Amino acid sequence: MLRSVPAKGVYKSDRDNILEDFYLPALSVATSYDRAVGFFSGSTLSYAAQALSAFVANGGTMRLIVGAFADARDIEAVRRGEESRALCERLGEEFLASIDEAGGELFEERFRTLAWLVAERRLDIRVALRPRGMYHDKIGIITDATGDAFVFAGSANESAQALLPTHNYESIDVFPTWRPELEEYFAEHIDSFARLWENRSRGTAVMDVPTALSERLLEVAARTEAPPDPAREAAIARRLAAQEDVEEELRPSGPRLPTSIGGSPFSIRQHQRDALNAWREKGGFNGILDLATGAGKTITACYAIVQMAGGIPGLTVVIAVPYQNLADQWCDILELFGIDPLRCYVSKADWAERLDRTIHEIEMAARPFAAIVVVNRTLKSPEFQAAIARVPGDRLLWIGDECHHHASESFRGFLPEQARYRIGLSATPEHYLDAERNARLAAYYGETVFTYTLAQAIDDGVLTPYDYFPHIVELTADEADEFVDLSNDIARAFAREASAGSKPSLGLTALLMKRARVIASAANKIPALAGALDGARPHPHTLFYCGDGTVEGDADDGDGQFSGRQIEVVSRQLDCLGWRISRFTSREPRRERDEILANFRIGLIDAMVAIKCLDEGIDVPACGTAYILASSRDPRQFIQRRGRILRRSPGKDHATIHDFVTVLPAGHDDGEGHARKLIQSELRRVAEFNALARNASHAYDTLRPVLTAYDLEHIL
Known part of the structure; x- marks a missing residue:
């Protein structure tokens, strides 16, 4: 039975033999198998059929869903039960062409297994039609005679080259249904397959398999003399993998475009192509690409690298990033493009000598890339x-990710002036207050040559739509007094320093930071968060953004859980409500942060509680809900956070943002207009978030009392 199979929570084909470690042992004890894969091709069929040779002996049944593109009229007709003969014939021809193109010993072995099951009336295949560009779920449900099941989901390389074990990159997350704590994760996949099979999935129409494919399967079954043999399938896979290892060593190395990424055929998006054209034509291979967070800045740059490497012998690409986690992500994506980068971070002993040797080879024209x-x-x-400094400038491509960091005075003299080719990547290149920083950034990278906004990304389906829920939080009386006192001190300091024309002094900066912490760590945000959660069950893939200040609880309440650093108080509150959480801050070691991100992605934890570590660069596309308890006045921070939440992910059709908006208590008389200035400052963020939200009227309804009180209704 499945409980005896020692399955892991996550399998990755670059380190696991998924066929022999998971599929074969699990399907050898299974009695039913539901499978949904991507768009039909020879490789998707092989992907779906792996290890079915072990499934044949148990007499079980399988339901298989493959995807296909169709236009809106055909989809609507199929949903009405009016299947078009022309559509069936077209799909049948396309499917057979894909099968004929695939070929190969492993594919043929697996196709014979599918044919055997069809002939035995134990395999039912349906086709899910969707408009071009829409995502198709990749789900599997393996069930045994006791009703226990492994539910798994993930991605696979489904390109034409994906039939060999070494090419077929696959990553799956496995959820045993006998573990009730994982129900949040496997239940949705089970329901998703059922909706798809029963033609109840939004935006999809499901039809029977084209006659041409059924007839081909029956023809193959008639020529098959012996039942499928799992030992034979495994032996073929091992032999082909060994052959591929040898061929891989002989294959020319260097930058190249991948055939697929994340299980989908690779092609550069139009906005990415337009960005690179602008970089070449407007900037003369210099300039900043202002692409919305989640719009594929890294892929865009990698595409440019591949194209330039083909035309510039000895090209040296240097990619500078602010954080190690972001550096690791770059290295992972570069490897998809056939690039094995030298990692210049962590220990100097790991890179210094190799860097010197690499640069020497470039100088001597002994290294092509x-x-x-x-x-x-x-x-x-x-x-x-x-x-x-030794790299020849005419062969140096400099890429600054989150390039706005390089606008700091501290980077003066550290960016290579000889670099002929320069790309600055940022979703927020300009500082909202500091013109000097903006000028320094443009002086090195050039002007912003292309902008791709969040609104465009949502309209194009690159990012998910979202709902926005602001929550009003009043400062306590003591916090309000402190806020007003600090605001008065800040006003006087600004007046004193204005005549000098210099940057804010350390004393003024300290006052500004102290006031910001009063807003960020407002004590009433804790009960407001409880109200927003409203006793609901923990929801997977949730982020909580906290401030770095301290929450001062009411000593008279005797409730110690509402005192301490805000991140600790929020963590305790969520723990009491049954959430499985991990903190994600600069205090956690790098290895632990990597593990936290992996656990978050596969659902072993419900939520991450963060301060600033997730503000830039780090990918958490699975995140569907965010609670923003603290946010700076810098638009860069909240724009980056929103983009991070809106990244596309399998099964995610929208995101939800909860924002805690701080105001002075009603009736608090500050005499200097600080209450109005505070809400105006908060409303800049609210207006930015609300402008693109699906439920834009909700924010106005929630904030109407405050907007009316301060005559600010025009802002929303």
Whole structure:
């Protein structure tokens, strides 16, 4: 039975033999198998059929859903039960062409197994029609005689080259149904398959398999003399994998476009192509690409690298990023493009000598291509500076990710002036207050040559739509007094320093930070959060953004859980409500943060409670809900956070943002208009979030009393 199969929670084909470690043992004890894969091709069929040879002996049945593109009229006709003969014939021809193109020993073995099951009337195949560009779920449900099941979901390389074990990159998350704590994760997949099979899935129409494919399967079954053999399938897979390892060693290395990414055929999006055209034509291979968070900045740059590497012998690419987690993500994506970068971060002993050797080979024209990923801290080191200065400028492509960091005065003299080719990547390149920073950024990277807004990304389906729920939080009387006192002190300090024309002094900066912490750590945000959660069950893939200040609870309440650092108080509150959480801050070691992100993605934890570590760069596409308890006045922060929440992910059709808006208590008389200034400051964020929300009227209804009181209704 399935409980005896030692399944892991996550399998990745670059480190696991998923066929022999999961599919074969699980299907050998299964009695039913539901499978939904991507759009039909020879490789998707092989992907769906792997290990079915072990399933045949148990007498079980299988339901298989494959995808196909169709236009809106055909989809609507099928939903009405009016299947078009022309559509069936077209799909049948396309399917047979894909099968004929696939070929190969492993594919043929698996196709014979599918044919055997069809002939035995134990396999039912249906086709899910969707408009071009829509995502198709990749789900599997393996069930045994006791009713226990493994529910798994994930991605696979379903390109034409995906039939060999070494090419077929696959990543799946496995959820045993006998573990009730995982029900939040497997129940939706079970329901999703049922909706799809029963033609109840929104935007999809399901039809029977085309006659041409059924007839081909029956023809193959008639020629099959012996039942499928799992030992034979495994042996073929092992032999082909060994052959592929040898061929891989002989295959030319270097930058190349991937055939697929994340289980979908790779092609650059139109906005990415337009961005690179603008970089070339407007900026002369210099400039900033202002792409909305989640719009594929990294993929855009990798595409540029591949194209340039083909035309510039000895091209050296240096990618500078602010954080190690972001550097790791870059390296992972570069590898998809056939690029093995030198990682210049963590320990100097790991990279210094290799960097020197790599640069020497570039100088001597003995190396056709080099890629280097460096974090900003290492970028400033003497060893890195000395090495990078030796790279010939006409062969140097410099890429600054989150390039707005390089506008800081602290980077003056550390960015390679000889670089002929420069790309700045940022969703928020300009600082909202500091013109000097903006000028420094443009002086090095050039002007912003292309902008792709969040609104465009949502309209194009690159990012998910979202709902926005603001929650009003009043400062306590003591907090309000402190806020007003600090605001008066800040006003006086500004008046004193204005005549000098210099930057804010350390004293003024300290006052501004102290006031910001009063707003961010308002004690009433804790009960407001409880109200927003409203006793609901923990919901997976949720983020809680906290401030770095301290919450002062009411000592008279005797409730200690409402005192301490805000992140600790929120964590305790969520724990009491049954949430499985992990904190994600700079205090956690890098390895632990990697593990937290993995556990969040597969649902082993419900939520991450963060301060600032998730503000830039780090991908958490599974995140569907965010509670923003603290936010700075800098638009850069809340724009980055919103984009992070809106990234596309399987099964995610929208996102939800809860925002806690701080105001002075009603009737609090500050005499200097600070209450109005505070709400005006908060409303800048609210207006930005609300402008693109699906439920834009909700924010106005919620905030109407405050808007009316301060005559600010025009802002929303």
